[in-house]
Amino acid sequence: MKRFSAFAFALMMIVSPLPLFADDGMWTFDNPPRKQWKERYNFEPSDAWLEHVRLASVLVEGSSGSFVSSSGLLMTNHHVASGQLQKLSTSERNLRRDGFYAATQPEELKCPDLEVNVLVSYEDVTARVQGAAKTTASDKEANEARNAQRATIEKESTDKTGLRSEVVALYRGGEYWLYRYKKYNDVRLVFAPEEQTAFFGGDYDNFTYPRYCLDVTFLRVYENGQPLKTQNYLKWSAQGPADGEFVLAIGNPGSTNRLLTLAQVQYQRDVGNPLQMQLWSSRREALLRYGATGPEAARRALNTVRSLSNSIKRLVGQQDGLNNQRMMAKKEQDEKALRAAVSSRPEFQQAYGSAWDEIANAYKELPTYAKRIAFSTISYSRLGQIGSTLVRYSEEVVKSNDARYEEFRDSKLESLKFSLFSPAPIYADAEEAILGAWLAEAQQTLGADDPFIRAALQDSTPSALAKSVISGTRLNDVAVRRALFEGGAEAIKKSDDPLIALARRIEPIVRELRAWNEEKIQSVETAAGQKIAAARFAVLGRNVYPDATASLRISYGRVLGYEEDTTLVPYKTTYSGLYDRAISFDEKPPFDLTARWRDGKAKLDLATPMNFAYTADTIGGNSGSPVINRNAEVVGLNFDSNIQKLPNRYWYVDETEGGRALAVHSSAIIEALRKLYGAEKLAAEITGR
């Protein structure tokens, strides 16, 4: 990302050298990087240390959080909790915009459909899953056998323990682990700042640094109607991290593609990412058009627009990495080296050598199917999603557990119902706008003769169909959903709900495309991925980490500034900088301050650190991760990455590239709670003082 490749020698004398480490890896708790920790940072945690921080960490809203008091106080990002803040808001009471603080426990607000999961145990089931597939089976058969085995293991575990149980595929199928989660559904809102304070600088500053965001929300987990009593919580660091300090982040990174083959990465660059960009851009455009119809519409659209903007900006950064010839050359070189090592040993070559070409061959067909797979759905409308889920569930639930689609297995049904029967409001005008625009974009992309388009539209137009199904459906009534869910295939078949009818019409096409993808792509990827993973273990040993899979990981690195465009970016920012940036724009949105912050300036110590940058290996899903020091004390709250870091989906962006994870500084949180929010009691609960 440096501007000057030529002539860089001339600048080197200005720049002081730093010791360089590649602090890469989102490590599983069964295989932490003890060697690197010891060698680089003289850090040798006990098993108890690791267990403690694991049990203090949670999966929440597909992202991360941590317990920070013995009374179930949970810290995550405002942007992780913002969906709940939205659901708790009405047109009269905008908690998301205005913030919230419950000075006493009775004032805490119950989130309508928030689930918190704690990884309480894990178990290696690789042999059982891999052994389920006969060696003579086709890729498709082997895949089905493994999936069936995974479902069986999950069900056994759920039945036995009552815990949410999930078999996670690591190393692209190189390992399988049974993860068991303790689940909490009674989660209440304790504190949130105003969104403008949490998201200062808006989409412009998103993925940038220096940064000035107080992106924090505190929730409280209840058990049996009482605040959860736990000793597995993280203590608070009063002073936060020093420049260069060793820190760790624990969380649930969603997805990385580092173990993909070159052919897969090239597909992403040339087909997958451009298609994704089209999907997100057209959806955002539709929402912006809807939001422009009035202030209430704007409020309703805001969350998804923001999320899409965020996704688009991230995708741009990732694509920028793929277009970086130097990085791509390194990927190519790494793959060549691994393949050379494999081919140098006949037994390796025999076992793994064909994997790369198998994937490359499978991918040859993918570009023609990719658009159909992407557009043949109505699930970006919430009601469309409910309709399709009900139709699909009715067909799946009658199958044996291990023959079902993964998301309809017994182990998933409770969460499925929790989401399906959520009382959160659904806005018909927004639904109609979203569904109509989606169908129009699909029609334009796939053509009028495409099977999905014909089935969905019949003789109607996108906008007319959207209008008729949304105005006619009764699926926004939770009782109606529940009746259809419980009524099974018969109820679905008989339903004259227009959205159910639409979902029924497209279902065969969705299933056909899914089957094609599973057979032609995923089965091959899994089979070949398993070989490549085994090859990597054989060649590189076990000191490697798997791709991110939305399951719990531990990352590490240093708090560290960087060089950008011939100058230095500091390791931290301060409250002074927040006011500088706001006033420098004459407080023009999104650089405006809330009244609390504008009027409260004199109450704050402006030298208080606000955000900081660090080198740990994180990605989307790490939002809300606690950043801790070697004493397992919270020094910060991860909330973003800078744009230089985005290509780390495909490879670790090392610290010399300027890639950094970003965190809210622990001091900033306490200073604001005490001085601006009158939340002395909460600050005391957090700090123990």
Add this chain to the structure above:
Amino acid sequence: MKRFSAFAFALMMIVSPLPLFADDGMWTFDNPPRKQWKERYNFEPSDAWLEHVRLASVLVEGSSGSFVSSSGLLMTNHHVASGQLQKLSTSERNLRRDGFYAATQPEELKCPDLEVNVLVSYEDVTARVQGAAKTTASDKEANEARNAQRATIEKESTDKTGLRSEVVALYRGGEYWLYRYKKYNDVRLVFAPEEQTAFFGGDYDNFTYPRYCLDVTFLRVYENGQPLKTQNYLKWSAQGPADGEFVLAIGNPGSTNRLLTLAQVQYQRDVGNPLQMQLWSSRREALLRYGATGPEAARRALNTVRSLSNSIKRLVGQQDGLNNQRMMAKKEQDEKALRAAVSSRPEFQQAYGSAWDEIANAYKELPTYAKRIAFSTISYSRLGQIGSTLVRYSEEVVKSNDARYEEFRDSKLESLKFSLFSPAPIYADAEEAILGAWLAEAQQTLGADDPFIRAALQDSTPSALAKSVISGTRLNDVAVRRALFEGGAEAIKKSDDPLIALARRIEPIVRELRAWNEEKIQSVETAAGQKIAAARFAVLGRNVYPDATASLRISYGRVLGYEEDTTLVPYKTTYSGLYDRAISFDEKPPFDLTARWRDGKAKLDLATPMNFAYTADTIGGNSGSPVINRNAEVVGLNFDSNIQKLPNRYWYVDETEGGRALAVHSSAIIEALRKLYGAEKLAAEITGR
């Protein structure tokens, strides 16, 4: 300079569109861009307005400044005056580091060798200069004839008016103007902040923005021992500029290369700039080695190291522009379009058509000579420069005025002597280090058999020769210089001063290379440049501006932030940001604060604007330019450009590229004078309140 060319469409919806103007041009006062001003900004200044701001502007230290009170108070940058601050400093009293304020006029310190020039009149002498060359003459003869005519005109004018008179070649010889300057030599230091305050962020932040520098110094011009009384001074704007406000900058931009042909620009990219980089890098390296020998050596080396770092960073930015294929393609396209317009009219083709090829042909030989020309000199050592000047002067002064090298013509002699006989200290240890390193680099580059190397070193080594000539020379005694200057060729011939001997030995080689360059390159460039200029006038009309030539110009634009790497950069910064940046680095140099600023934080209104960015077309030499509003009030003090702007040596970097000039905000100056420096009296003189 944007990171993302692909996918940029996706971001466009986030970014609000701005009306775009190319506010380019460093315009001469005889041809201001009245049309653009009126159309874009509804600005129609009177002739009196233009004369007033011209007479309030000065040329100082090769840069710019302006009168800001009726008592001769002159404002420029700290970095423009820093050479004088250095010369006024001793190892006991470091004015440059610690700053200075004269609360009363008697305390003002006289600068040892500072000259201030005001452009009091100008006159078109194009016909006379161009007419001096016979149409049958060779390029070399024509060049000599024009130069002789220029010298004659200058001498006539000096004799007649007593004013410093200079014939300036504009439009690469398309026009010649006689500029007459009123000169002031009695200039005294009134106020300077600490250098750390003026140059906060050091080399790292140089050429970057957002920025937090109070880069200002106030001097006072005296005439006949009394403060100069003048009505030609700029009034002060209390509030400074608003976002988007129309502003103008007046100053002496040094050099641009926009009218160069594609062949010339490609030469810069491929040969000229890399060679320049070598020269500056090796000089800086030598000074850093010297500076590392002790704190006093470091202090002595600092000014030149900083200036070289600055030059290197600038060159890197310029070269980055030349390596920008899109920009280079535009240059190519512009040249093609002009040549096509020329060749479409037979009379144009006949008169101008050959010019581009003439330059391209001449340049074919240049790469082989360029290294010799660059390295065959000893003038980067101050004593070497004095020695060479004395030797060269003795050979030139005996010639008729118009046959001399330009810098030895009568009109230049007073300034030459002022510099040559300056009592400013020269440090022998630094001189030896610089000269030795220079000769070593030259030897390595040119080879031991090169004529310059043989003449300079004879049988010695670079370091031994440097040691012997610097330890043996008496040229650091002003009286010795004066005697040699006045003794003429005979005194030079007889001198046994080892530096004079060295200068004598290399002089024939320097002259031979200069003659080659003048005949083979400069003559051709001038002749062809004149044709191209005429072709441009013929095709484009007179609403064009010449390349910068270190003479007075007026530029204009808007105060405006910009977009960089997906976020926005504000149009201004504040004192809050200074403290943010300092504390964010834990005040690690060069981001430290002086005690005055650290301890004085509470005295300041931290919301005071500090620096701002604007779109006017400026370049090195514009340092110290007043930035004024349409009422001719000072709203800022130009001090730098951001790095995006550096390619504007070769073409105007329009506002969409993010190129910006940078200025100190008028409010920042007054706030600091009043609240931190106890300089209420000075603030009152400036603001009239």
